[in-house]
Amino acid sequence: MNPPADVLLAAADLTKSYGGVQAVRGVNLEVRSGEVVGLVGPNGAGKTTLVDIITGTQSADGGRLTLAGRRLNGSAARRARAGLGRTFQHPLLALDLTVTENILVGVAARKLGTPWGMVAAVFDGMVRGVVAADVHRAVAAAHVMGLERLDRPCADLTLGEQRLVEVARVLVQEPRVVLFDEPFAGADANGVAGISAVVEKVRDEGRGAILVDHNVDLVSSLADRVVVLDQGSVGFSGTPDECLASEEMQRIYFVGEVSREGVYEQRG
């Protein structure tokens, strides 16, 4: 059955195992146009694995994905060209490239989407070098994120600044759905405000977002709907208020916390 028309991203029965461990178990998830879905859960719940198999960074063992009604499969690059953007749990930046150059990778993606596009870009690059309009786009995205001194190599940035660069790189791709994987980790108050503003901007523009984080309060303040992952499967799904009040949510998080303290033997 096809998802409703305003559903941008639809995941049905996604599964992923590592050896004998099922990291993702039959997850169903939808992101609608102009909707931010918060994805929370304790450590090891399968949040990043789910993001990885949606974006093609890892392959799923089973399940079906659609983006705006069209089947979504293939490599991570192909899915990105189809309209998926993502950030990583640990910012993935080329540290010896400058802030502008890292964001420029996102701008360049439109022109380097196919081998012939790459060949054309080689000739264009040899004749024109860097294109001023592309640099302006990268600089504008950096300014939206509050980044300055853009000629610095990314190795000189704080972790929070690196996250902002990564978000800027995703923004310039103009994806239909953005998956933010723990974007607030390491960010200072300004960084949190900047990233929160971007998440709201994505929603206001009618795009969709999945916001993964441990901070349930922060996610609830930004999300329209919250999905709680528990040991690879969806343990709860509802509005942020329902989520915060839910006993199921308390149980998942409470058990998760206790588990980290070493009470697993009590469950066995």
Add this chain to the structure above:
Amino acid sequence: MRGLVGPVVGALACGAVLAWSAGSGYAEGLVALGATYSLLALGMWVPFVLGGSLSMAYSVYLAVGGYVVGFGILELGWPLLPCLLVGIVIAVLVAVALGAATRRLSGFYLAAVTLLAAAAFEAWLLDATGLTGGSTGLRGIPLTAIGSLEITRWGLLVTAVVLTWVVAVLFDRLRSSNFGVALRAQRHVPAAVQASGIGTQALSLVGQGLGAAVAALGGAFFAAINSGVGPETFTPNLVFLAIFMPLIGGVRTAWGAVLGAALVVVLTVYVHLPGDAGSLVLSLAALVILLLWPNGLLGQLRAGVDRLSNTLRGGAS
């Protein structure tokens, strides 16, 4: 303004080298070797320095360029220009095929497998006597005309040097372009480049094809200028030398590859040192430069100029 420094200094250096070599067969041979080494180093610079992909098969691309010129002119009676173009196309096809076959390899494994391919190609050159002339190679390649324009050895040499300058200028621009930035980024964070929508394997293949084209150009000119090519002309040893050329000269600009190639020619051929001392001096120089100035000679020069400029600005204010 700063972007003009490389092309202008490069043009002056090329002019000076040509003027120095004019009239001396030995000096012209050195310049021909310098141009060939420079084109080889520039060819490797794109996939190796920018993309981080160390293929050792560049002796193959040099040889393809050289042998196609030899076979095309001697056996088929073709003019030089079509031979150059066919050599480049074949080298690109070989590079793409080899790159596709080794797409899952990197680092040591990629170097080892491509080195094996280069060794196999060298053996094939000896066996395929009908095409390559076997162990004697293809000798006595005549200078052909392009239309009514007579080609001389000196004319070929000037063209090779000018082409080296052109390729260095174009590659320097390529480095900061969309393609260059993406290639440099995929060296460090391929997953992020993929997640941006750029296929990293295709990106690497295009870089390798481009590098092979430039190396084939170098091989073709070397064969044409020296009127011959043989299995000993372009050995894998040359590729080992070429790895160090950009590292010595400087990795942040294509001119570093050219400077490194020139230094290699000077130290290993021009300067008469006893025995194989030139190679020893080169190895020591490479070691010292890599330890002290990881960005190479031009990188160090630029850092010095920046420091001086900052000091002068500070003094003025």
